[in-house]
Amino acid sequence: MLNVIRADSSGVSAADRGIAYGDGLFETIRMRGRRAVLRSLHLDRIVADAARLGIPVHRHDLDTAITQAGVIYEAGFKGCDWVLKLILTRGSGGRGYRLPENCQPNLIVSVSAMPPLPDSGGVVADLSQFPLTVNPQLAGIKTLNRLEQVMASREFTGQEFELIMRDITGYLVEGTRTNLFFRHGKKWLTPPGRSLAVAGVMRKYLIECLRETGHEVVEEAVQPSILSSPDFRGLYLTNSVVGIVPVRQMGGVDLPLDGGLETICDPLKTLE
Amino acid sequence: MLNVIRADSSGVSAADRGIAYGDGLFETIRMRGRRAVLRSLHLDRIVADAARLGIPVHRHDLDTAITQAGVIYEAGFKGCDWVLKLILTRGSGGRGYRLPENCQPNLIVSVSAMPPLPDSGGVVADLSQFPLTVNPQLAGIKTLNRLEQVMASREFTGQEFELIMRDITGYLVEGTRTNLFFRHGKKWLTPPGRSLAVAGVMRKYLIECLRETGHEVVEEAVQPSILSSPDFRGLYLTNSVVGIVPVRQMGGVDLPLDGGLETICDPLKTLE
The missing domain is CATH 3.30.470.10 (Aminotransferase class 4, branched-chain amino acid transferase, N-terminal domain)
Incomplete structure (x- = not known):
């Protein structure tokens, strides 16, 4: 009971x-x-x-x-x-x-x-210096063990909407409270579920929505170098409260913003 | 305040x-x-x-x-x-x-x-199948993020006093609620602080006490194969409530019991 x-x-x-x-x-x-x-x-x-x-x-x-x-x-x-x-x-x-x-x-x-919603023109993000470790048996579960996210959040200076956490080997994994989608060429990349601290409900919705609308979504580990790749077209932060948030600047560097994820999938359509 | x-x-x-x-x-x-x-x-x-x-x-x-x-x-x-x-x-x-x-x-x-104190003749332990992951920035801190220990504790069958957890690469790290001391030849080995989920107060006391009484204590990663090494002489579980507990059987195999850690250091001497 x-x-x-x-x-x-x-x-x-x-x-x-x-x-x-x-x-x-x-x-x-x-x-x-x-x-x-x-x-x-x-x-x-x-x-x-x-x-x-x-x-x-x-x-x-x-x-x-x-x-x-x-x-x-x-x-x-x-x-x-x-x-x-x-x-x-x-x-x-x-x-x-x-x-x-x-x-x-x-x-x-x-x-x-609701928290303040970010500017639709995109937000500022940066890398967190606090590493993220994920127990493979607990990967993806939004457990009450969230000290790593708390500690990473101590690095917010007031300028950033989000800080992106990396695993011990330097791969980009997720934001303190968001999952990541990268537009790379014609593909969408998102770090695989087994690597995540929290596998968001919005992430799941978006993977399904993208695939249903004919997009290719690949779950694979993503290096920070992707952000300077010529094929990189956009980075999106997602969670079930703020929805889909494009990143316009990361660590002081302007990012391209032409992925258009928020125009492909609209989670507010899924009101029950 | x-x-x-x-x-x-x-x-x-x-x-x-x-x-x-x-x-x-x-x-x-x-x-x-x-x-x-x-x-x-x-x-x-x-x-x-x-x-x-x-x-x-x-x-x-x-x-x-x-x-x-x-x-x-x-x-x-x-x-x-x-x-x-x-x-x-x-x-x-x-x-x-x-x-x-x-x-x-x-x-x-x-x-x-007090929990029931174990038999002074030694206890039965086994390996946990649940891996232990440690964030290097949080290593050793007895934080409130203890789901890994909870999940490992689901494996207790009623026969074991303790289950020993290993890191992802298989090294022995600590019990669900105890630290580990291995008697190996004339040395005492204990997994290093940076590898630990919880660095116990009793562990610290014992390292200092052993060194003060002329023993060599080495903090190093320990493979499970140590238990069948000819130089292996005893495994002790320690925490600040139960003190020092020798392990007489591990995974069904009898272990040597001649390390005598509990006769070298007596934490109850340290009542303030």
């Missing part, structure tokens, strides 16, 4: 394994009124990744929580889009790291206004 | 960055009455690692929290040793991963009885 906690009215037990170990995952969902953008993909991801972590949860209970949050919180945002955050923890109990025999997960529901 | 939360009387804000991102660290301390074993080393570690994470905290405030916990909780354990757990989080606030401008850390104080 899923225990739903509304963050605006209740705290969390200090014994929750979410706080003790980051033992859980989270999801941030863009809401338009009572409707959730990419709702099915969000539900798919929570259910699949909770299963990878061994946290028992029913899709129906999560679906109900999204519906109820829409009913409760919509009015407060006066017609503007808003953000629903769901944190799923394994709950309390267990001896140390060991799992409790009877796992009673908590779902912490919180809401916020 | 450090906000102290007693886990037995209060919950944690659902907006705490500890639960959102595992943005913090923790410490488990063995208590004897009101006295903390390895107190100075614990305080040293929290202060140093909080600084690495950029969480502002004063040693004096932490020291006071340990003293107060001793006064409050000692009587409940009726003369038995007990365990004090301190969770330090960055507190609430900030936009997403970005840090709040004014950071007000929380210190969550909880206590528990």
Whole structure:
């Protein structure tokens, strides 16, 4: 049975394994009124990744929580889009790291206004100096273990919309809160799922959308040198709240901006 | 100013960055009455690692929290040793991963009885199949990002006292909750700090104690093949609650047990 906690009215037990170990995952969902953008993909991801972590949860209970949050919180945002955050923890109990025999997960529901949306003419990004390490068994899961992203975010100077993180060998992997799409010649490149800390729902939507519209999408490791390649045509940051954001300048260097990803795929079409 | 939360009387804000991102660290301390074993080393570690994470905290405030916990909780354990757990989080606030401008850390104080102490004749261990990945910038810090240890702990069958985790290339790194000391010939080997997820306080104490008593301690990466080397004389698991635990059987194979680490160094001498 899923225990739903509304963050605006209740705290969390200090014994929750979410706080003790980051033992859980989270999801941030863009809401338009009572409707959730990419709702099915969000539900798919929570259910699949909770299963990878061994946290028992029913899709129906999560679906109900999204519906109820829409009913409760919509009015407060006066017609503007808003953000629903769901944190799923394994709950309390267990001896140390060991799992409790009877796992009673908590779902912490919180809401916020949309963050400022970036200029449609593109944003400024830079490289983070903080390396990203990914456990192959946890790759892609939006777990509550996000200290690497927190530490990378300390490097923001106020000029950058995003900082791009690299793995230990220097490949570009993802932004602190976004996935990456590179337009290279006629192809779209995006780092492979097994290399990602977080495999975004928007990333999944875009890969499918691009392929359905006849584009070639290749999941492969990407070197920073791609940005100065003659075939490079554009870099896009994606997540399910801000959508698709072109990068116009990276590390002080202007980038080409002719990939047009945001004109090919419009995630707001996927309101349920 | 450090906000102290007693886990037995209060919950944690659902907006705490500890639960959102595992943005913090923790410490488990063995208590004897009101006295903390390895107190100075614990305080040293929290202060140093909080600084690495950029969480502002004063040693004096932490020291006071340990003293107060001793006064409050000692009587409940009726003369038995007990365990004090301190969770330090960055507190609430900030936009997403970005840090709040004014950071007000929380210190969550909880206590528990000692876990069952293992047979002094040695314990059974095995290898975990879950790989351990360590970000070089976070190596050794007992952060709240502990999903790898949780996932490895799912493999416990009830027969093992501990499961030993390996890095991606197969080197032995540490147990789910313990560090490793190998007696090899006349030397003591322990995996180097830069390779560790958690560099235990007991590990630090033992390295210093061994060196002070004339032993050679080498920090180097250790292959599993060491266990069948003719020079191998013993494997010890260490942490600051259970102390020093010899391993008598690993993966079904009996191990030699003549290292005698627990007779060379006695951490209970270090009650403040």
